[in-house]
Amino acid sequence: MDFNSLLQKINIKRQLILEEGCVKSGEISSIEQHEESFKRQDLHFNQDMSDLMKEWQKQILPEVEKLANNSVSNSIVNSKVNEICRDLPPEVMSTLCVFAILKEMSFYKSKYEADEVEDIKEARLATVATRIGQAICAEYTRYRLSLTDLSSLSKMRTGSVQFNRFYNKIYNKESHLMIEPSILSEVEINIGAVLLDIFLEKCTIVLKQKDSNKQFEVAALKRSYETTESGAVGILSFHPSVVKKLAASKNSSSINLHLLPMLCSPKTWTNYENGGYLTTRNSLLRTNKNIEQLNYLKQVCNTDDNKIPVVLSGVNTISQTAWTINKDVLQVVLHLWNSGEEFASIPPANFLELTDPKNPNNLLGLDLNDDSVIQSAKYNKKKELRNMRQKFFSIRCTESYKIELARAFCGEKMFFPHSLDFRGRAYPINVYLNQLGNDLSRGLIQFWDGKPLGKSGLTWLKIHLGNCFGMSKKTFIERVKFSDDNYAEIMKDCEDPLRPNAFWRTAEDEFQALATIIEIGAAMKNPTGIENYVCHVPVHQDGSCNGLQHYAALGGDVDGASKVNLLPYERPQDVYSAVCDIVNRKVKEEYEANKDNEVYSKRYEILKDIITRKVVKQPVMTTVYGVTAYGAKLQVAKQLMKLSVYNNDKSLSLRHGFYIANKIFDSINELFSNAEKIQDWLGLSSKLISKSLVIPKINDLKKKKIDVESVSTLIWTTPLGLPVVHPYRVSSKYTINTSLQSVSFTKKTSISKVDVSKQSNAFAPNYIHSLDASHMLMTAQKCLEKNITFSSVHDSYWSLAADADDVGSILREKFVELHSSDLIAILKEEFKTRYRDNVLRCRFLASSPLADEIRNYRLQLKKKIGHNPSIKDELTLEGFRAHFLKSDDPKEVAKGRSMKTLLSILETYDSEEIKNYMLDPKDKIRSVDYITGYAPIEFPEVPLKGELNLDDVKKSLYFFS
The missing domain is CATH 1.10.287.280 (Helix Hairpins)
Structure with missing residues (x-):
C-alpha cells in the first residue's frame, strides 16, 4: 500500500471523528465532559462564562427530558417535533440550545458594536428561535445516519463501489425519517420556540446585593416587544451581567465542524444528494430550500441515462483536488498577526483604541471631546468611528478564523468539497479557508501533490x-x-x-x-537543478472580462472579440482601455458639436483629462451582469469623488457620473453590437415567459385552486444538461403559532407569482454565468482525463506551473467546443418546447371578424356556466381540450377537436391575419375599440451572428492569462 492510500485510510477514520463533532449523538452528557472538544472547535469562553453555560444546561435539562413524553399530535409538524424530542438525547438538545442562543445573541451583543453596555443591540425572538431549531434539525439529520454503521466506512476506500453501495444502504434506510423540505422551516421554528421558552423560564444568573452581599437570582434572558411597521416584534436581551461576562470572554463564536476542510477525499457525487462530507446529507445544488429547483435536478438525475455526467465529473475533480497549508507563508503571517500591527488591509490589534471617540488620537484625527466641535459634526464622526470599529472587528474575526484553521491543518492533506449554485457555478462547501477567499486565504494554501x-x-x-x-x-x-x-x-x-x-x-x-x-527562490537553489524542483504553488490563468468573452462568442462580434483576447495578438488586449478611449472620443465629439453651449464647455473642461481606465472599469465589468444605469452612475461617481477637481462635490460627481455611464454603455454597444442584441433578446424572452399564462394540465384541473397567471418561472438547460431554475418569485407571508408567540415568515413555492422585474433583469447575467460554469466544468473533466491537478475560482483557472501550458490549451479548446453550436438558437427551441402550453394576454381590434367570433364564443360559454367567463374559466377549457387532443382514445381526440375555445378559433386564421388584428401592447386606444384575449407565446427571432471565426481562439495566447 503506497503512502497516499495509507493516509487516506487513516484520514477516513479521523474525518468521521471530526464530523461527529462535539455533540456526538447519544454520547454527550454535559458541557463539562466536552470542554476540551469545545476548545478544539474555537469555542473559547473564559472560566466564568463556561461555568455559567454548564449551569444553564443543568437548569434546562429536566424540562428537555420531559419533551420526549409529549402527547401524540395529528399535525404533521408537531408529530415531527415530538419525534425529534424522542430520538435525540436530551443532553444533546440542551447543549445545542445553550450554544445556539449564545452564538446568535453574541453576534448582536458584541462589545465592539457599542460604546457602552447600555447601547448594546437586542436580537429578535423569531431569529433566535429559528437558529436553535436549525441546530437541532441539523443534528437530528446526522443522528438518523447511524454512527455505528458509518464507522465501518473507515475500512473502505472513499468513492469505491463498495463505499457508495454501503453508504446508500444506510442513507436510504433512514431517508423516510428525515425532515421533509416542505415542513422544515415550520419544524425548525416550532422546536426552537419550545426550547427557547424553557431557557427563558429556567435559566438564571446569580447576583449579589451591594449592601448586604446577599445572593439572589434573576432571569438570564428577558423577553420584551418592539413596535415596528409590520406590528409588534418579540425582542430578547441578556441581563447586563451576562453581557459583561460575554464581553470578557476571548470569543463567543463557533466554527461549524461540518464546514471545515476534509481530511480525506470527499464522497464522489453520483447524483443530486450523494456526495461531499461522509456523514452529512449534502445537496449538489444550493437550492436555498427552493423545492422547484431540486425537483428538476432530481428528474434529470433519476433518468435511466444520467444527463449530467460532465457536471458531476467536473465537481468531483475540483472537490478531490488535495491541498495543504503553505508552512513558510503561515510562519510569516503568524509573526505579523502576533505583532499586533496593521498589515495587508488587516487592521491593527488595538483598533478599539483607535476607533474610540473619547480618544483624541483616533483614526479620524478629530478630538471629539473638544467643545468647540459642532454637535452635528460630532455625531457624524462618532457614527463613522463606530462603523469603522464594526468593520475592523469583522475583518479581525474573519482573518483570525483563517489563521487558526491554517494552524490546525498545517501539515495535513486536506480537501474542499464543492457544490453548485442554481446556475451551475462551483463553490466550496467548507467556509473560512479555501481558494475562493481573499489574498491571505490563497497565499496560505497550496497543492498537496507537487x-x-x-x-x-x-x-x-x-x-x-x-x-x-x-x-x-x-x-x-x-x-x-x-x-x-x-x-x-x-x-x-x-x-x-x-x-x-x-x-x-x-x-x-x-x-x-x-x-x-x-517557490522561485527554492527552485533556483535546488541542488538537482531548477527543472527537477517539485513545485506545489498554484499558478492562475484568468479570463479577460469573461462575461464579454462569452457575449462576443455568442454574437460573433469581431471587434469585441479582439478587445477581450479571443483573437491572437502579440500583446494582451484591454477592453477597459478600449472602452475608455471610445468614451473620451464621444465626449470630445459632443463638445466639438456644441462648443458655443456653456453647459457643454464647462463639463468638457472638467472631463477632458480625467476619464481613465479606472473610471470606466467597474461599469464595463458589471454590464454583462445586469448593472443598471443608476448603478453604473454610482460606480463612476465613486471614482470621480476621489479626484481633487470635484472637491467633495457629490452632486456634481453624480451628474457627471450619469453622463459618463451613458457614454460607457454606448461605447460597449459599439464594440459589442451583436452582444447588445442578444442581451435584449434574452431580456425580452424572459419577460414574455414571466408574464405568460399557463394552460392547466389535467392533474392541475382536479385541484380546487388553480393559478394560471404569472406562475411560469424561467427555466433553461445548460450545454452540459444541468437544469437552471430562476428562484425569483414573490414571497407569500405565513404565520405559525408557537409556544412563545405567533411568528411570521415568508415562503416561496412553485405556484407563487413570479417577480417579473427580477426574472427579466437577472436572465442575461445568469445565462452568462451558466455558460462560464459549463466552460469550467468541461475544463475540469479534461484535466481529470489528463491527470492534471486543477482548481478554479469561476473564471480563474489554477494548476501547477508545469501543467500551465496544457491547461491553457484545454481551456481554449473547451471554449471553442462550448460555442461551436448556436447556443441562442438552441435556447429558443427549448423555450418553444418548454412553454408551448403558455399563452400571452393580448388585444384584438373590436371591429375585426376575429373579435366577432370571440364575442360569440364567450356569449355561448356564459349561457353554459351562468356567469361572464373569466380568464381562468377559458384556460380551464383549454386544459381539457389539450388533454383530449393528446389522448390515445379516438373518442377523446374527437371530443377535443369538437370543443370550441379561444385557441381553436385562432387556429382557423393564419399567422398574418392574427398579427393584423392584434394591437401592439404600446398602442393607446379606447377600451371600446378592442377586446382582450390571449394567443400562444411567440419568441422573437434570434439575432444574426457576426463573422467571428472561433478557431482563432485556439491561437490566442492571452485568451486566459
Whole structure:
C-alpha cells in the first residue's frame, strides 16, 4: 500500500471523528465532559462564562427530558417535533440550545458594536428561535445516519463501489425519517420556540446585593416587544451581567465542524444528494430550500441515462483536488498577526483604541471631546468611528478564523468539497479557508501533490509573480523580465521575508506573491537543478472580462472579440482601455458639436483629462451582469469623488457620473453590437415567459385552486444538461403559532407569482454565468482525463506551473467546443418546447371578424356556466381540450377537436391575419375599440451572428492569462 492510500485510510477514520463533532449523538452528557472538544472547535469562553453555560444546561435539562413524553399530535409538524424530542438525547438538545442562543445573541451583543453596555443591540425572538431549531434539525439529520454503521466506512476506500453501495444502504434506510423540505422551516421554528421558552423560564444568573452581599437570582434572558411597521416584534436581551461576562470572554463564536476542510477525499457525487462530507446529507445544488429547483435536478438525475455526467465529473475533480497549508507563508503571517500591527488591509490589534471617540488620537484625527466641535459634526464622526470599529472587528474575526484553521491543518492533506449554485457555478462547501477567499486565504494554501517544474514551470512562476504585482496586461515576456529584473529582491525576501521594505509587501496580492517568491527562490537553489524542483504553488490563468468573452462568442462580434483576447495578438488586449478611449472620443465629439453651449464647455473642461481606465472599469465589468444605469452612475461617481477637481462635490460627481455611464454603455454597444442584441433578446424572452399564462394540465384541473397567471418561472438547460431554475418569485407571508408567540415568515413555492422585474433583469447575467460554469466544468473533466491537478475560482483557472501550458490549451479548446453550436438558437427551441402550453394576454381590434367570433364564443360559454367567463374559466377549457387532443382514445381526440375555445378559433386564421388584428401592447386606444384575449407565446427571432471565426481562439495566447 503506497503512502497516499495509507493516509487516506487513516484520514477516513479521523474525518468521521471530526464530523461527529462535539455533540456526538447519544454520547454527550454535559458541557463539562466536552470542554476540551469545545476548545478544539474555537469555542473559547473564559472560566466564568463556561461555568455559567454548564449551569444553564443543568437548569434546562429536566424540562428537555420531559419533551420526549409529549402527547401524540395529528399535525404533521408537531408529530415531527415530538419525534425529534424522542430520538435525540436530551443532553444533546440542551447543549445545542445553550450554544445556539449564545452564538446568535453574541453576534448582536458584541462589545465592539457599542460604546457602552447600555447601547448594546437586542436580537429578535423569531431569529433566535429559528437558529436553535436549525441546530437541532441539523443534528437530528446526522443522528438518523447511524454512527455505528458509518464507522465501518473507515475500512473502505472513499468513492469505491463498495463505499457508495454501503453508504446508500444506510442513507436510504433512514431517508423516510428525515425532515421533509416542505415542513422544515415550520419544524425548525416550532422546536426552537419550545426550547427557547424553557431557557427563558429556567435559566438564571446569580447576583449579589451591594449592601448586604446577599445572593439572589434573576432571569438570564428577558423577553420584551418592539413596535415596528409590520406590528409588534418579540425582542430578547441578556441581563447586563451576562453581557459583561460575554464581553470578557476571548470569543463567543463557533466554527461549524461540518464546514471545515476534509481530511480525506470527499464522497464522489453520483447524483443530486450523494456526495461531499461522509456523514452529512449534502445537496449538489444550493437550492436555498427552493423545492422547484431540486425537483428538476432530481428528474434529470433519476433518468435511466444520467444527463449530467460532465457536471458531476467536473465537481468531483475540483472537490478531490488535495491541498495543504503553505508552512513558510503561515510562519510569516503568524509573526505579523502576533505583532499586533496593521498589515495587508488587516487592521491593527488595538483598533478599539483607535476607533474610540473619547480618544483624541483616533483614526479620524478629530478630538471629539473638544467643545468647540459642532454637535452635528460630532455625531457624524462618532457614527463613522463606530462603523469603522464594526468593520475592523469583522475583518479581525474573519482573518483570525483563517489563521487558526491554517494552524490546525498545517501539515495535513486536506480537501474542499464543492457544490453548485442554481446556475451551475462551483463553490466550496467548507467556509473560512479555501481558494475562493481573499489574498491571505490563497497565499496560505497550496497543492498537496507537487510536480517537477520541467522546461516551462519556472517561466510560469515568473508570469504568475508578475500577475501578483498587477502586470496582467503586460506581455508574458515583460512579466518574466519583471521577475528577472527583481531577482536580487526576490532572493533577499526568500532569506528574510520579514525584512524592512520587503519586496513582496509592494505587490497587489501580497501573500500570493510571497508564496511565489519563496517557490522561485527554492527552485533556483535546488541542488538537482531548477527543472527537477517539485513545485506545489498554484499558478492562475484568468479570463479577460469573461462575461464579454462569452457575449462576443455568442454574437460573433469581431471587434469585441479582439478587445477581450479571443483573437491572437502579440500583446494582451484591454477592453477597459478600449472602452475608455471610445468614451473620451464621444465626449470630445459632443463638445466639438456644441462648443458655443456653456453647459457643454464647462463639463468638457472638467472631463477632458480625467476619464481613465479606472473610471470606466467597474461599469464595463458589471454590464454583462445586469448593472443598471443608476448603478453604473454610482460606480463612476465613486471614482470621480476621489479626484481633487470635484472637491467633495457629490452632486456634481453624480451628474457627471450619469453622463459618463451613458457614454460607457454606448461605447460597449459599439464594440459589442451583436452582444447588445442578444442581451435584449434574452431580456425580452424572459419577460414574455414571466408574464405568460399557463394552460392547466389535467392533474392541475382536479385541484380546487388553480393559478394560471404569472406562475411560469424561467427555466433553461445548460450545454452540459444541468437544469437552471430562476428562484425569483414573490414571497407569500405565513404565520405559525408557537409556544412563545405567533411568528411570521415568508415562503416561496412553485405556484407563487413570479417577480417579473427580477426574472427579466437577472436572465442575461445568469445565462452568462451558466455558460462560464459549463466552460469550467468541461475544463475540469479534461484535466481529470489528463491527470492534471486543477482548481478554479469561476473564471480563474489554477494548476501547477508545469501543467500551465496544457491547461491553457484545454481551456481554449473547451471554449471553442462550448460555442461551436448556436447556443441562442438552441435556447429558443427549448423555450418553444418548454412553454408551448403558455399563452400571452393580448388585444384584438373590436371591429375585426376575429373579435366577432370571440364575442360569440364567450356569449355561448356564459349561457353554459351562468356567469361572464373569466380568464381562468377559458384556460380551464383549454386544459381539457389539450388533454383530449393528446389522448390515445379516438373518442377523446374527437371530443377535443369538437370543443370550441379561444385557441381553436385562432387556429382557423393564419399567422398574418392574427398579427393584423392584434394591437401592439404600446398602442393607446379606447377600451371600446378592442377586446382582450390571449394567443400562444411567440419568441422573437434570434439575432444574426457576426463573422467571428472561433478557431482563432485556439491561437490566442492571452485568451486566459
